[in-house]
Amino acid sequence: MSRDCPVSSADAVVLDAVTRSYGDVTAVGPVDLTVPSGEFLVLVGASGCGKSTLLRLIAGFEQPTRGTVRAAGVAPVPGRGAGLVFQQPRLFPWKTVGGNIALALRYAGQPATPARVDELLAQVGLDDVAHRRTWQISGGQQQRVAIARALAVDNPLLLLDEPFAALDALTRERLQADLRRVSAASGRTCVFVTHSVDEAVYLGSRVVVLTPRPGRIALDLPIGLPRTGVSDDELRGSPEFAALRAEVGQAIRERVTS
Amino acid sequence: MFYEKVAADSIAPMSIGAIGIASIATYPCLEFSVTTLLAPVSAPEGTAKPAPALAPGGGLRRRIALRLLALIALGLLWEVAARVLNNPAFIPSPGAVWRQLILTSTTHDGVRGYSGHLLIEHLGVSLRRIVIGSAIGVAGGLLIGVLLGTIGWLRVIAEPVVTFVRALPPLAYFSLFIIWFGIDETPKLWLLSIAALPPVAVATAAAVHGAPSGLVEAARALGAGRWQTVRDVVLPSALPEIFTGVRLAVGVAYSSVVAAETINGVPGIGGMIRDAQRYSQTDVVVLGLFAIGLSGLLIDALLRIAEERLIPWRGIS
DSSP: OOSOOOOOSSEEEEEEEEEEEETTEEEEEEEEEEEETTOEEEEEOSTTSSHHHHHHHHHTSSOOSEEEEEETTBOOBTTBSEEEEOSSOOOOTTSBHHHHHHHHHHHTTOOOOHHHHHHHHHHTTOOSOTTSBGGGSOHHHHHHHHHHHHHSSOOSEEEEESTTTTSOHHHHHHHHHHHHHHHHHHOOEEEEEESOHHHHHHHOSEEEEEOSSSBOEEEEEEOOOOSSSSOHHHHHHSHHHHHHHHHHHHHHHHHHHO | OGGGGSOGGGOOOOOHHHHHHHHHTTOHHHHHHHHTTOOOOOOOTTSOOOOOSSOTTHHHHHHHHHHHHHHHHHHHHHHHHHHHHOOTTTSOOHHHHHHHHHHHTSEETTEETBTTBOHHHHHHHHHHHHHHHHHHHHHHHHHHHHHHHHOHHHHHHHHHHHHHHHHSOHHHHHHHHHHHHOSSHHHHHHHHHHHHHHHHHHHHHHHHHTOOHHHHHHHHHTTOOHHHHIIIIIHHHHHHHHHHHHHHHHHHHHHHHHHHTTTTOOSSHHHHHHHHHHTTOHHHHHHHHHHHHHHHHHHHHHHHHHHHHHOTTTTOO
């Protein structure tokens, strides 16, 4: 990232006794969670544990039934202060690839020049696709565009909801590596939701395991793996990586079977 | 009768298709939709662009051959029916209708076309009414549709009204417009506008209301305001359904124009048909039906071409 985003010393996200219910069913909570600025937090858990709901609460798309959610010190509003990447790319098919990026820049009041669009696409490893139609590129490329679109605005917070779940294994690994690199370089706070233990340990600087419905924090684990200066093979092959993966995996399995 | 005295060699034959094209070329807005939208949609190899609906080569040729065959069979059937019945006032022969096409397209013995106007002028005036009426109706329908689709309480109030107007036969409220606006151009344009409005309004309202929530959410996550979301996401996503509504609206305007021209409708195809009916000139009536039907086919084809150019993402989720 050539542009630095504002990194405040305050906590990026604070959840205080947050509960979200749908009728009589409690999906999440109560959850207390503080995400310091610059952290890469991964929320991991089995399907239906409310991890996506938690992310939507942080994004401001949903309101807590009880408790308070604060992002950068205020109640979150969609489109302010947080970029969002969904499981599906959700690109606008009536715009070209470049048009999708330009739209994000315009909403943020930034000049949407072709050079800036290309720069953002290059940042996620895409060249010469700005003029293409969104359905003319592969699923992995579409998700890269979605990430570039979320990065277009210099938000201090990036929220990702299982963004790689629909991709094939090879593409997923490449995108994981790129996201790890981009996030380390940008210094943004990231909250990443996944059901993959491997992905959680690889990406996170901290992993939070959620219990099945209602989602509560079962394990809160700092990941001490180096963020830079080490190759992927070295990292994934290290005993530390294996130990962390085993610990997180066990925490999930315990909660599912109990 | 006057049209029998004309020497056939003084007349340049003209096909109905040529008439239709010539008259449409005088409407710049229609011309625009064809010529400016011809930029090719490139689909590089190995991508997910769906195959065109028509298979190229053999399939297309077979379809054309089939249609030609059906047309020839229908024409033969018509000729046979006309000869068996031998009553031109009931079923005129294809040849008689063709002669009328030539007669109404020329000036002969000091008589200009039919009822003082050439066929192409009748058709041109009718098409002008259809284009203006449809344009006003489509614009109004779009506005009402967007409002109904985005504002909940308005939909509750106004949806029955739109459905009510939609259920009315245009001729029913034409009398009201005659009382209000006289018998000149105004009531005809009002009739076509009001007739063309509901299909667009209903299609737009449904499509806007059912805009894909995932894309709306994506726009809001990017910081789009309410109006920006409508302009950049809701309306484009509704465009395929809106276009279907527009084609329906133009169809309704077409079917209403003859009714609108039953009162003081000359020049106009409806007026021509009305006059011909008074004098039992069945061949002229049939000619009028052909003129309005074939030009309708042509305009629908143009709308379809415009649709393919404007909405290349149609059918892609």
